[in-house]
Amino acid sequence: MFRKFLLLATAVLACTACQTEDEPFSYDQVGYTGTLTVRALAGDTHYEFSDRNFDLTQDSDGKIVLWMYDTQFVPMMPRMTMVVPGLAVEGSSPRFALRGDAIIPYYRDGEDLLPMDASRRIDDFEAELDTQEGSLAVTFVCMGFRVGYAGTQIK
Amino acid sequence: MKSIRSRILRLAGGLLLSLGPLAVRAGGECTPADRAIDTVIRVDRVQVTAIKQGLILGDRPTAATVIGSESAERRRIDALKKVSTLAPNFFIPDYGSRMTSSIYVRGLGTRIEQPVVGMNVDNVPVLNKDCYDTDLVDIERIEVLRGPQSTLYGRNAMGGAVNLYTLSPLSYQGVRLGAEYGSGGHCKFRAASYYKLEPGLGMAVTAFYTRTGGFYENAHTGEKCDRERMGGGRMKLQWRGRRGLQIDNTLAFSVLDQGGYPYAYAGETLRDEAGRPIIRPGEIRYDDPCSYGRTAVSDGLTLRYDAARFSVSSITSYQFSDDEMILDQDFLPLSYFTLRQARTSHAVTEDLVFRGRDEGRYGWLLGAFGFYRHDRMQAPVVFKKEGIERLILRHVNSVNPNYVTEWDDDRFTLGSRFRTSAAGGALYHESNLTAGRWRFTAGIRLDFEFARMRYRNTASTGCMRYRIEEGERIPDRHKEIEIDNDGRLQLDFAEWLPEAAVAYRIDAGNLVYLSAAKGYKAGGFNTQMFSDVLQQQIMKEYFSVGAQYDIRKVVTYKPEKSWNFEAGCRFSLAGGALRGDAALFWIECRDQQLTVFPDGTTTGRMMTNAGRTRSRGVECTVQASPWRQLDLTLAYGFTDARFRRYRPGLRDAQGRPVDYAGNRIPYAPRHTLAAAADYTFAVGRKWLERIVLHAGMQGAGAIAWNERNSLRQPFYALLEAAVRFEHRRYAIDLRSENLGGRRYDTFYFESIGNAFVQRGRPRTFSIALNLYL
Numbered sequence: 009m010f011r012k013f014l015l016l017a018t019a020v021l022a023c024t025a026c027q028t029e030d031e032p033f034s035y036d037q038v039g040y041t042g043t044l045t046v047r048a049l050a051g052d053t054h055y056e057f058s059d060r061n062f063d064l065t066q067d068s069d070g071k072i073v074l075w076m077y078d079t080q081f082v083p084m085m086p087r088m089t090m091v092v093p094g095l096a097v098e099g100s101s102p103r104f105a106l107r108g109d110a111i112i113p114y115y116r117d118g119e120d121l122l123p124m125d126a127s128r129r130i131d132d133f134e135a136e137l138d139t140q141e142g143s144l145a146v147t148f149v150c151m152g153f154r155v156g157y158a159g160t161q162i163k
Numbered sequence: 164m165k166s167i168r169s170r171i172l173r174l175a176g177g178l179l180l181s182l183g184p185l186a187v188r189a190g191g192e193c194t195p196a197d198r199a200i201d202t203v204i205r206v207d208r209v210q211v212t213a214i215k216q217g218l219i220l221g222d223r224p225t226a227a228t229v230i231g232s233e234s235a236e237r238r239r240i241d242a243l244k245k246v247s248t249l250a251p252n253f254f255i256p257d258y259g260s261r262m263t264s265s266i267y268v269r270g271l272g273t274r275i276e277q278p279v280v281g282m283n284v285d286n287v288p289v290l291n292k293d294c295y296d297t298d299l300v301d302i303e304r305i306e307v308l309r310g311p312q313s314t315l316y317g318r319n320a321m322g323g324a325v326n327l328y329t330l331s332p333l334s335y336q337g338v339r340l341g342a343e344y345g346s347g348g349h350c351k352f353r354a355a356s357y358y359k360l361e362p363g364l365g366m367a368v369t370a371f372y373t374r375t376g377g378f379y380e381n382a383h384t385g386e387k388c389d390r391e392r393m394g395g396g397r398m399k400l401q402w403r404g405r406r407g408l409q410i411d412n413t414l415a416f417s418v419l420d421q422g423g424y425p426y427a428y429a430g431e432t433l434r435d436e437a438g439r440p441i442i443r444p445g446e447i448r449y450d451d452p453c454s455y456g457r458t459a460v461s462d463g464l465t466l467r468y469d470a471a472r473f474s475v476s477s478i479t480s481y482q483f484s485d486d487e488m489i490l491d492q493d494f495l496p497l498s499y500f501t502l503r504q505a506r507t508s509h510a511v512t513e514d515l516v517f518r519g520r521d522e523g524r525y526g527w528l529l530g531a532f533g534f535y536r537h538d539r540m541q542a543p544v545v546f547k548k549e550g551i552e553r554l555i556l557r558h559v560n561s562v563n564p565n566y567v568t569e570w571d572d573d574r575f576t577l578g579s580r581f582r583t584s585a586a587g588g589a590l591y592h593e594s595n596l597t598a599g600r601w602r603f604t605a606g607i608r609l610d611f612e613f614a615r616m617r618y619r620n621t622a623s624t625g626c627m628r629y630r631i632e633e634g635e636r637i638p639d640r641h642k643e644i645e646i647d648n649d650g651r652l653q654l655d656f657a658e659w660l661p662e663a664a665v666a667y668r669i670d671a672g673n674l675v676y677l678s679a680a681k682g683y684k685a686g687g688f689n690t691q692m693f694s695d696v697l698q699q700q701i702m703k704e705y706f707s708v709g710a711q712y713d714i715r716k717v718v719t720y721k722p723e724k725s726w727n728f729e730a731g732c733r734f735s736l737a738g739g740a741l742r743g744d745a746a747l748f749w750i751e752c753r754d755q756q757l758t759v760f761p762d763g764t765t766t767g768r769m770m771t772n773a774g775r776t777r778s779r780g781v782e783c784t785v786q787a788s789p790w791r792q793l794d795l796t797l798a799y800g801f802t803d804a805r806f807r808r809y810r811p812g813l814r815d816a817q818g819r820p821v822d823y824a825g826n827r828i829p830y831a832p833r834h835t836l837a838a839a840a841d842y843t844f845a846v847g848r849k850w851l852e853r854i855v856l857h858a859g860m861q862g863a864g865a866i867a868w869n870e871r872n873s874l875r876q877p878f879y880a881l882l883e884a885a886v887r888f889e890h891r892r893y894a895i896d897l898r899s900e901n902l903g904g905r906r907y908d909t910f911y912f913e914s915i916g917n918a919f920v921q922r923g924r925p926r927t928f929s930i931a932l933n934l935y936l
Contacts, residue, residue, distance in 0.1 A: 083813070086558050086709040086710075087708070087709055087710050088562065088708050115562055115563070115707070117559075117566070117706055117707055118640075118642060118704075118706060118707060120640065122563060122566060123563075124562070125563050125564050125565050128563075
């Protein structure tokens with residue numbers, strides 16, 4: 009069921025990509041919009057960033073790829089696009105879980121996706137999505153922060 | 164353009180020398196009435212002045228300070244900045260260059276773009292705020308009107324209006340020569356000839372040249388950075404016909420070439436990687452040139468016809484300015500970025516005023532105003548080596564140590580060109596009704612404006628991204644950065660501006676009033692933000708870092724509006740020996756333009772209509788003449804101006820949004836104070852008539868330097884003293900300002916996270932000789 013959902017989403021994405029052939033990475037993708045929360049693992053620092061978009065796509069190996077747009081961990085950090093690849097799917101409709109550990113994320117640099125340095129590894133990645141409610145919840149640890157995201161699907 | 168200005172300045176100096184042989188009809192005529200303390204305007208019927216306020220300013224329910232010709236002459240008031248603090252709650256800090264005319268009135272003010280105080284010279288509105296700071300020769304009268312004057316003067320008079328009137332050749336004839344020399348290598352020369360060609364036709368020609376070596380040295384170049392040369396002149400024609408027709412024409416020009424921007428570093432010592440100091444606290448040390456040059460020409464034609472029951476006046480003007488500002492924007496001996504802003508401005512204004520002439524109970528005024536202004540501006544920002552490293556590559560290269568990007572060149576240019584035009588008009592009306600001792604005033608103005616901008620932004624540069632493998636740099640990808648954006652923006656505004664007042668005249672010299680008036684500062688385009696927009700665009704499009712700015716949201720700003728409520732009085736006691744005025748005021752201001760700091764950007768700031776403020780306070784002026792020889796003056800203002808709402812988009816250490824509500828508004832002083840005593844010795848000799856001793860003090864503060872109120876300038880007082888030898892044919896003036904050598908700061912700002920201040924002027928001495936032939 010989840011695969012059907014993603015295939016449909018991928019089909020939509022593919023159509024969107026066709027419409028923007030000149031742009032290999034299009035932002036106009038069906039996804040989720042919500043709030044990013046960041047807590048420092050040491051100390052009381054806590055930030056919230058609203059109106060952040062996340063997308064889910066599927067790679068050629070069938071693994072799930074999470075695209076995190078306009079991501080920042082602290083207010084002074086310029087926003088960037090981070091990509092979390094190689095997520096495994098568990099569960100059954102309508103609720104699915106995405107798992108991953110010790111993931112090296114990618115980031116966008118102009119037209120390219122480049123791997124982050126090993127020191128920016130993502131650990132304890134967990135995500136739950138409900139295809140019926142259209143919700144996505146994500147948590148992971150990266151660079152000394154616990155990052156959370158709660159989003160609703162963009163219709 | 165600079166070499167042209169130098170040639171013109173030399174020409175102005177030569178012109179001064181050639182004015183001596185001009186016809187001299189009579190010695191300067193200055194009656195004892197002219198020397199009376201200048202609170203009451205003596206408006207001669209031959210003068211076309213005060214067209215909107217009427218003949219006696221003291222009758223209006225407005226807080227007003229008047230400085231007459233004798234006060235202006237004795238205090239050497241030859242520029243608008245010299246009026247600062249002489250009117251209570253009226254503050255003009257002296258910093259930057261003559262392009263900077265930041266005026267703060269009752270807590271309202273602005274550092275950029277549209278002003279809050281309108282300036283009118285001989286009834287002609289000066290549209291370009293960058294031209295406010297110019298030398299004025301032979302001022303007859305200065306009126307500082309506080310509180311919104313928007314009903315009569317329209318846009319950009321939200322805080323008040325300053326009316327300057329120059330000497331009339333129909334009330335004064337003769338030749339006036341002046342020479343001045345003082346500290347900082349300052350010298351000034353002026354020459355003026357006033358004469359009547361016929362009984363009703365007068366002509367005045369004035370010229371001036373001023374040169375200042377400067378007070379502040381740029382430690383990097385070893386030269387004074389606040390040097391200045393300025394020259395200019397004015398030709399005024401006035402004709403009075405027998406059938407009620409009057410014509411005035413004033414042509415004025417000025418040319419300026421100055422260094423400017425003596426900003427001293429105010430942070431901890433900056434050091435390079437080897438630990439060597441780059442700049443120490445208190446030093447002025449920057450490596451790129453800073454300068455400001457301006458050529459301004461204006462012509463104002465006033466036609467007036469006095470019919471039996473009304474008068475009609477037409478005030479037409481053409482205003483031209485061409486200026487160029489060059490700025491080392493980091494003010495450090497490091498190559499960050501520089502700006503060159505060159506603007507050419509043309510403007511025309513027309514004001515048609517109908518005014519009732521009946522002396523009866525009802526008085527009225529009806530007017531129509533229109534203007535058109537067209538500007539062309541180029542404002543390229545050159546990013547240099549340090550700027551590229553620290554403002555762009557630092558963000559890019561911090562993401563992944565396995566990749567490093569290097570710029571192709573050690574500099575590139577963000578080019579910006581603009582064409583802006585604004586046109587507007589207004590209809591206005593004011594009525595007043597006198598019923599016994601009561602006088603009721605009401606007015607309304609409909610002000611509308613259309614603003615357009617065409618812009619074109621360009622950048623052409625490149626960089627190489629390297630992949631780091633086993634310590635080796637391997638070329639990974641070369642990026643060609645090409646930007647060529649153009650677009651149009653437009654804004655339309657319309658505003659009703661009402662006012663109402665009631666006054667009760669206790670007797671001839673005493674009056675109390677209540678008033679309420681709406682003020683309005685026009686919206687427009689903040690062109691300074693375009694370099695931020697371009698920088699963000701490069702980061703986002705080519706490095707996927709940062710957030711893209713919405714140009715319209717970032718560059719345009721809405722009008723600010725205010726409501727001013729005031730209770731005041733004017734008094735004259737002991738037969739006029741004690742007189743003055745006082746006022747209490749409360750101002751609510753909405754949509755105030757403030758700086759905000761959006762998250763996740765690389766430039767870190769933008770301007771927006773984010774604020775609500777309120778300002779309340781009290782002000783008074785007192786003039787006393789306990790003896791014939793002694794005149795005492797005092798002007799005091801207190802303003803408590805604070806934000807009601809201001810969320811700048813910053814976070815504190817715990818990540819909570821910062822809120823500046825309740826904080827003091829920066830740059831506006833809490834107190835202003837001016838006090839003076841003048842004692843006149845009547846000598847009565849043929850060669851010397853009077854000796855006037857002057858002692859005074861001007862002060863301002865405390866001034867908050869930022870919105871978070873973490874830094875401030877405490878109240879400071881500057882002592883002044885002068886002795887003046889007067890004769891009807893000459894005056895010799897010895898003067899000292901900041902006699903106590905008080906150290907204070909006039910301005911504070913931060914650039915790329917570094918703090919800078921401009922110090923106030925040190926103790927100065929000067930001597931002046933004036934001849935009246």
